[in-house]
Amino acid sequence: MKSVLLYIADDAGLEARLQAALDLTRSLGGHLHCLRANPYSSQVAFDGVTGMSVMYDVSEMTREQDRKLRAEIEKRLAGEDVSWDYREEYVDPSRGLSKNSALVDIIVLSSAGGNKENALPLGILGDVLLNTTTPVVVQPDNVQKFDACGPxxxxxxxxxxxxxxxxxxxxxxxxxxxxxxxxxxxxxxxxxxxxxxxxxxxxxxxxxxxxxxxxxxxxxxxxxxxxxxxxxxxxxxxxxxxxxxxxxxxxxxxxxxxxxxxxxxxxxxx
Known part of the structure; x- marks a missing residue:
């Protein structure tokens, strides 16, 4: 077990997922793969003037958010003692994680608890578990560590x-x-x-x-x-x-x- 796949999204569970993934990667002496899977495509839909404008605005906003998120994560990881890479794909998160799980050993996702809307993480968990053979770490939002050496x-x-x-x-x-x-x-x-x-x-x-x-x-x-x-x-x-x-x-x-x-x-x- 050497390859850790981390789901990147600007949500309530990101910090806990990131810390858990870093702890796991260190313990395993492995490599951390960061995946930003975003279903919003950068393509502009030509569906009338109004529709095209709305799609363009959403696309631009999404790309800007992705740039900020990537810069933040890469800055954080640059100071860590693990090897890592960062990948972006315009695809549904469940599909992106399942597709990229083929050559990883473990995936880090968030739990469906806390005060957040839990339908999305619960859906991602279910889809990934039923479509891959890779084990998944389900990390609570308020636990910012994974101690592989503990009980x-x-x-x-x-x-x-x-x-x-x-x-x-x-x-x-x-x-x-x-x-x-x-x-x-x-x-x-x-x-x-x-x-x-x-x-x-x-x-x-x-x-x-x-x-x-x-x-x-x-x-x-x-x-x-x-x-x-x-x-x-x-x-x-x-x-x-x-x-x-x-x-x-x-x-x-x-x-x-x-x-x-x-x-x-x-x-x-x-």
């Missing part, structure tokens, strides 16, 4: 998605001071037993501790967050969208809830 909590339910997330996170878990595996009973059957995750990590030289809280009234989300706090976890590894994305959007779900409410960064895969 980690792995959410394990024996599912295909949990297995993908665990395999993807191995390079990070190798740096972790403590790895905790939390098994949570859910009302569905999975093929992989509780010990499978710990045994798999042991093959990679990673020691882990299994925790199996007794079934109770708390939701899976509440149990995960309580255990993360108890173990002082700096990040949480989990599979995403075990149910269909549409079902989770309509009826809630662990993935959607944690994307909105987790106080610690998530490392997720579908």
């Amino acid at each position: 980690a909590l792995v959410a394990w339910n024996g599912s295909f998605e949990a297995g993908n997330a665990l395999r993807a996170a191995v390079p990070l878990l190798k740096m972790s001071s403590d790895v905790h595996i939390l098994t949570v009973e859910e009302d569905k059957d999975h093929d992989l037993p509780q010990l499978a995750a710990s045994e798999y990590l042991a093959y990679h030289g990673i020691k882990s501790e299994i925790h199996s809280p007794p079934p109770g009234r708390d939701s899976v989300e509440a149990t995960l967050l309580a255990e993360a706090q108890k173990r002082n976890a700096d990040y949480l590894v989990m599979g995403a969208y075990g149910h269909s994305r549409a079902r989770e959007f309509l009826f809630g779900g662990v993935t959607r809830s944690l994307f909105k409410n987790s106080p610690v960064p998530l490392v997720v895969s579908h």
Whole structure:
């Protein structure tokens, strides 16, 4: 794991994403790819005089904002001790991130929490996770760091998605001071037993501790967050969208809830 892809947008989560990406890149001894994906094309639409004027004004404003944002980010990165590059593409963010994920090892995006309008980051998260095989760091807006060397909590339910997330996170878990595996009973059957995750990590030289809280009234989300706090976890590894994305959007779900409410960064895969 050497290549980190950072989504650049002038939004409430940019600072947290940037700091997390820098921390990750340093820890991995890797390279940071910054992607500014903007759906507004610089082309002017000839749809009558009024329409053309509006499109021109929007295009000019967008290009000016992009120039300022790029200058600010490049100035910041010039003073950092990591290698980096900056790329701009006129494309929908989800499409741009998915396309550029083919040769990167991990993507840094924002959570869907905080006081901001969360429909956009939630949509980007869902689209990217379902269209790539690259793990994603979901960074809360108010957490401006990613400590790969701190304690980690792995959410394990024996599912295909949990297995993908665990395999993807191995390079990070190798740096972790403590790895905790939390098994949570859910009302569905999975093929992989509780010990499978710990045994798999042991093959990679990673020691882990299994925790199996007794079934109770708390939701899976509440149990995960309580255990993360108890173990002082700096990040949480989990599979995403075990149910269909549409079902989770309509009826809630662990993935959607944690994307909105987790106080610690998530490392997720579908």
